[in-house]
Amino acid sequence: MVTLDDYGTFETAWCPGCGNVSILQALKDALVGLGLKPHQVLLVSGIGQAAKTPHYLRANVFNGLHGRALPVATGAKLANPDLTVIAESGDGCNYGEGGNHFLAAIRRNINLTLLVHNNQIYGLTKGQASPTTPEGQITKAQPQGVPSSPFNPLAVAVAMQAGFVARGFSGMGTHLTRLIQEAVSHQGFSIVDILQPCVSFNKVNTYAWYKKRCYELPDGYDPFLWERAMGTAMEWGERIPLGVIYRNTRPPFEDHFPILKTGPLVGGNVDQDKFQQIVQGFA
């Protein structure tokens, strides 16, 4: 029996009212709900305020470099497919510095979950535009307003037919917990883009701003319908849909590697007969 106590309670470095706090709680609730023990879980993060999350619960952790959570998570999952691997970082880390890895992860469809804390701003470095900051928003680094149009991660993910594409909101904890559980249970790459306010550096996309716009996709919504999902993913502005926007049953990346069925790729075992055969090929 796994309980919340197994995942511990830690003092955080986040501002009071930060959306990260409720995302952390939703993650813990989701893992407990899935019956996963801390040692079965590997959290991989990059750099940013969101990337500190793995330090605030008990689990295996690799807190790597800015933008590189997905490559590390991919390598770890391939080396030990028994691990439940969750990559967790912010919008700048995943969509900016790690953009190429985001595209490659969708193509691979490796069985891991990406949780993106999307506050539409850089928090750690104190308020520069992120790839999801709206065009025209004024920041200290973009005093004339952001000159580029924002990146729509979910539309890209749906367009590339990612395995599981969802959006949550830090202000709707129970809903988010359910999304994370579904994402982790999905066999293939799953992304949950989690909207959250940044109380210190984003005065535009506040809790109230999100609260007013976010709505849950209705019960009848069928996430397996790709064309409709494209439309849903493009919906942004006055109304922002939450829930599982798109999913499919593409076989996960691991299915292409029969050797993974025999267990983790730890060292220590070299088949000497087979090696000898390879060497003899050079005689």
Add this chain to the structure above:
Amino acid sequence: MSRETLHIVIGGEAGQGLVTVGQILAKGLVRSGFSIVVTQSYQSRIRGGHNTYSIRAGKEDLAAPQESIDLLIALDAQTVSIHKSEMSSEALVVVDSNWNLKGKGFLAVPFQDLVAPRYANIFALGVAGSLLGLSEGIVEKAQEEFFGPNDSAMNEANRKALKAAYQWTVEQTIHFPGLESPSQKPPRLMLNGNEAIALGALSAGVKFLSFYPMTPATSIALFLAAQAEKMGLIVEQAEDEISAVNMALGASFAGAPSMVSTSGGGFALMVEGVSLAGMTETPLVIVVAQRPGPATGLPTRTEQGDLEFILHAGHGEFPRAVFTPGSVVECFDLIRRAFELAESVQTPIFLLTDQFLADSYRAVRPFDLADLSTVYPLQNSPDPAASYRRYALTENGLSPRLLPGRTENLVIADSDEHTEDGHLTEDLVVRKQMVEKRLAKMKILIDQVIPPEYSGDPQADLLLVTWGSGKGSVLEAAEKLRLGGKRVGVLHFSQVWPLVPEQFLPLLEEAKEVVCVEGNAFGQLARLIRRETGFHITRKILRYDGLPITPEYILRGIS
């Protein structure tokens, strides 16, 4: 009359099948008991241009390439004009009779009358095999193996072309002193540097390789990809080198002995990952096959220009070791050593080669497979009574390593400065302890350093210092200088970091003259030695025109 060594060059355009001829001929020579040194010189293009496949062969062990050509197989006319100044006395050039090149030194083959154009290169192979005195059976078998059993019509046509070539050649009156035959034919493998690295890695137990294609390193990954399923490893072509190195670190963290392979430009993208390996104390083997830079440089040529880059790559301070094999056998031995050290010291370990060695085939004594140990990441078991701390402070700096998910213990690694249990910290006392812990591991590396190899006369008048692939040429140049009555020593570094001055400084100080021989323009080893020992090597023989260091190049530099 016959010769002790013979240098054959096959030249032509890319796409004419000259590598095919070269590979089969080299295999035929190795199986006939000869030692070989292959130099592949090619342009970065798929068709056209001018490429060569050069084989130096002899009955005694050879380790160096040669400049002067004894037998030139010209698959196109420009090959003759490009190489005519390089021909030795009593050399022979095999040409197409249509080119109207007649007289002494030419063997004009009427290809048009003898063979269909598609099989002209195989006919040329047969002419070369016959001139070298290789048995037709050996060459035919090597040819069959090269093409495989798939296309029986093509194989039959190849066999016929080869047979016709042997027949035609014996009917000609040719003055061409061939090779002295070896008295015996001990079993030999034909391997190049990249293949030896891949085999060595397999024998050590590599389980994960991620890469992005880059000449001249690519064939390491291609070879391992072909063996992956059989040997139980995963090879993944990453979206870029940044991903490749981070992916390898993830795999290594989770327990798979891991490596990346690249060249200078690709390694430039991996640098942040090197620092991450140092900070998180994650084992990683990094193979860099050098080519001339800066930037894209000369993609298919050779150089030793990245020594200083590899020594300093990665922000911050952390331990590393750098191996620089001098031969194909050393490629095998040192990649194994790299895996052992990476796993036991939990830090990035480098193997630095170059295009010349990567592509250079040699006849190699079969490895004694019985003695080959494999690496295993779980060698430091923690105190079961205490709670597990990934970065526990210890006297020698090594913390017990566990793998995530393999026990109930939690394994926490962090790129931030961290506490013993792996969580980020800004406690500056801890920071100092952690720096000292990581750097304490330098001592483990220093204790296991491979000393530079000294050979030749004690108290030399002339001491030639070199590293990496220059070894064979420097040894042969020294031998030639000794014939002229000089007392010559050679000091070869197959590990350039860490350096232990006591192992070599006395030799430098005792020699009357020291000359550093390197494939770069700065004299990077000489600069490193000065930095670490204060000993200033002022005389250098440097090569940076994209070609390998040869004995002749060194002798010209000495005189």
